[in-house]
Amino acid sequence: MLSTQRSPLDVVLSLFLIAAGAIVVGCILPGVVAYRAGVFAEDTMKVLVFNQFPDAKNAMATFERKQAELRAKMSHIDQLLDSPSTGIANRRALIAERAVYDNQLQRAQPPISIQPFYQHIIMYFWPICLAALPQSRSLRYRRKEFPLHPDAHVKCWQQRSGYFC
Amino acid sequence: MLSDASAGRIVYAYSNVDVSAASFAVQLLMYFIFALLLALVWSAWSGYAVARQQALESERGATGIDAAFDPERLRRLSQSLIEWQVSFVVLSIGFAIYTAIFWKQIIRVGDLRLLPEAILVHCLWWISGAIIGLPFLVAWSAWRVDRLRAVSELIHASGPQAEHLDSKLSALRELRPVGAWNAAAIVATFLSALATPLAQMTVKAFSEN
Numbered sequence: 001m002l003s004t005q006r007s008p009l010d011v012v013l014s015l016f017l018i019a020a021g022a023i024v025v026g027c028i029l030p031g032v033v034a035y036r037a038g039v040f041a042e043d044t045m046k047v048l049v050f051n052q053f054p055d056a057k058n059a060m061a062t063f064e065r066k067q068a069e070l071r072a073k074m075s076h077i078d079q080l081l082d083s084p085s086t087g088i089a090n091r092r093a094l095i096a097e098r099a100v101y102d103n104q105l106q107r108a109q110p111p112i113s114i115q116p117f118y119q120h121i122i123m124y125f126w127p128i129c130l131a132a133l134p135q136s137r138s139l140r141y142r143r144k145e146f147p148l149h150p151d152a153h154v155k156c157w158q159q160r161s162g163y164f165c
Numbered sequence: 166m167l168s169d170a171s172a173g174r175i176v177y178a179y180s181n182v183d184v185s186a187a188s189f190a191v192q193l194l195m196y197f198i199f200a201l202l203l204a205l206v207w208s209a210w211s212g213y214a215v216a217r218q219q220a221l222e223s224e225r226g227a228t229g230i231d232a233a234f235d236p237e238r239l240r241r242l243s244q245s246l247i248e249w250q251v252s253f254v255v256l257s258i259g260f261a262i263y264t265a266i267f268w269k270q271i272i273r274v275g276d277l278r279l280l281p282e283a284i285l286v287h288c289l290w291w292i293s294g295a296i297i298g299l300p301f302l303v304a305w306s307a308w309r310v311d312r313l314r315a316v317s318e319l320i321h322a323s324g325p326q327a328e329h330l331d332s333k334l335s336a337l338r339e340l341r342p343v344g345a346w347n348a349a350a351i352v353a354t355f356l357s358a359l360a361t362p363l364a365q366m367t368v369k370a371f372s373e374n
Contacts, residue, residue, distance in 0.1 A: 025198065030191045037187045039179035049177045049184065056175065115178040117188070121266060122180070126195050129259035133202040 019131045026126030034117035045116040059111040070105045074098055203289065206256075207296050214299035217245075221307040229314025233337060242308055242342045245301035250351065252297045260290040261361065294355060305343065312337060 034040040038048045050057035077098045080086050086094070117123055182189040225232050232238065267283035270276045319333055 026195065030188065030195070033187050033191045034179050034185065037179075037185040039185045039188055045177075045179060045184075052184070053177070056177065059175075109174060111174060113174050113176045115176060117179045120179065121262075122192075125262050125266065126199075128262060129199060130195075130202065132255050132257075132259035133199070133206055135255045 015135060018134055019127075022127045022131035026128075026130045027123060030126070031117060031123070040117050042114060042116045042118070046114055049112075049114055056112045063108070063110050067105065067108065070101050070108075074101050074105070077101075203293065206293065210296045211299060214296075214303050217300045218303045218307070221304065225307075225311070229311055229316075229318045232311035233308070233315040233340065238304075238308060238311070239340075239342045242301075242304045245304045246343055246347075246351070249298045249301045250354075253294050253355065256293055256297065257290070260286070260293070264290065308342065312340070 031040060039045045050060070077094050080094055081091060081098075177184055179185055180188045180192040221238070224238070264283065264287050267279050267286060270279050271283055315337055316334065319330060319337070322330070
């Protein structure tokens, strides 16, 4: 007999332990390190990046200033449109101008991208990857009962560690 | 081509060594753990395949007919197939996300610097799937050899064993622990799983343009 069946409870417990270990190693550990380093959330990381990289701070300030200018222009146009003294021809031109500003505002991308740990794809990727890799061997075999035939001469230290086998 | 960044934005990621050396070190640790687990999975499954091969050889029946019709060997063959399918699906959960991240950057963002790593990870996925399938392939190959032995024994049989030769050969021919359609479905699943991230990102890239 090559394999030994495990009880469903054993399998579920094993899957749970691997998943819990993967969450601790793949998510909680990097999260704690990121939190202590100030790169866990966007606001703290932004302060850190701007302190370390003045060019990034200047580029972002320039971008935000341009964005504010566009918003101010749009706000001014809105005021003109609300005014009853604005003629129909002017109104059309103002609406077209406002659409151009609105388009610029929507399409503009910040010159820098700050990517903290929280909600980053890596936050989800490592726990899933670290959990998925060892799951396959835990599904069928009992610990320390690696399905090695007595006549086989295979060096496999995992059979003694019992983690994968 | 592989070293030029054409995008106009500068990314400050939390794991960048210039931003946080500690997070960079943790990221390296994650890659080390990933590589270690992958090595253990490869080692465990290849060891399992060798063990299975030796067990099959030592348990081989006195005659090919005994071996080919041994219900335990047939059950083990079917069981190996299910193990492979389940294990490959579980393994693919991690690899699909991993490769999708890279192909998204390459196909949608156009950052070709990640191309070598994307190809490497895809190859690791492919190799891992093949290694996980080794125990099944060993059992499948052994059973085919047993069936050939049985056919050979029946053809050369004489006396009472030679009776009902056609029906015995027909029974052997009909004996298929893994059907052709099942095998084709496995291969199709294997290949489509590997191609899915590529296809998905390509379709998205075309739909956005």
